[in-house]
Amino acid sequence: MVVRAFPVPTEPVSDPVPRKLGLWASERMQASAWRLAPGQDISARMHPQADGMFLIVRGQGEFQVFDGQEPEAAGSYVPSAHYPLDAPPKRPLPEPTRHRVEAGMVCMAPAGLFYGLVNSGEEQLVAVAVTASDTSGTAWTVR
Template sequence: MSRIYRATDFFRPADEEPIRSVITESKEAVVVGWYIKPGQEIHSHIHPHGQDTWTILSGKGEYCLDAEGTKKAIAAGDVVIAPTGCVHGVFNNGDEPLIFISVVSPSDAGYKLVSPE
């Protein structure tokens, strides 16, 4: 099993919805590369049984903080944490790709889409 990965090998631009590209997965965590084109979004969701931590490598976006749709700007260099059960999602409102690494821990944290209220 490799312990070193080149993140750029996993970023997959797509014209439709952004693609979740798994870099590595164990029972402790799943590490995912995200490439979000301008105008694309990851819809608001929660992980009912775990935390999602994003490290923003490039670009910017509007990060969703709650079910009411409260937003906060995020950009390259930020580390963004959604503790267990916290609503999160992002819209790329910039003019360049929003690229980040997500670590969900544990890997069976679950996923549930959240509708805006």
């Protein structure tokens, strides 16, 4: 087994979309570093059979949990603009429950629940996203 330790990239980016960098992927887990400029978001997502979490490394934001109703089958939601694919008609999620987050906080969502992250601060937000592997796929939606 290979053990790795590496720094999370925190240097500012000015991309028009959030910047994602894969850190680790195995049969049991995957981890990515996200850098979001003010106003950018990680689109609402749901892993049908895997829990997910964000560790906020830098900045402030809003962790959104779409718990107003049970999600429908993954095929009834459309990928976000970051993942352009042919998809069925758009179907928005209910209003989310919003949680203020800042550096040092961990946000968790159980399998089957849509969640997302928004940079609501005035500086770059850096987060590490970790999910258990889920061979059933991921569903994204637009807000």
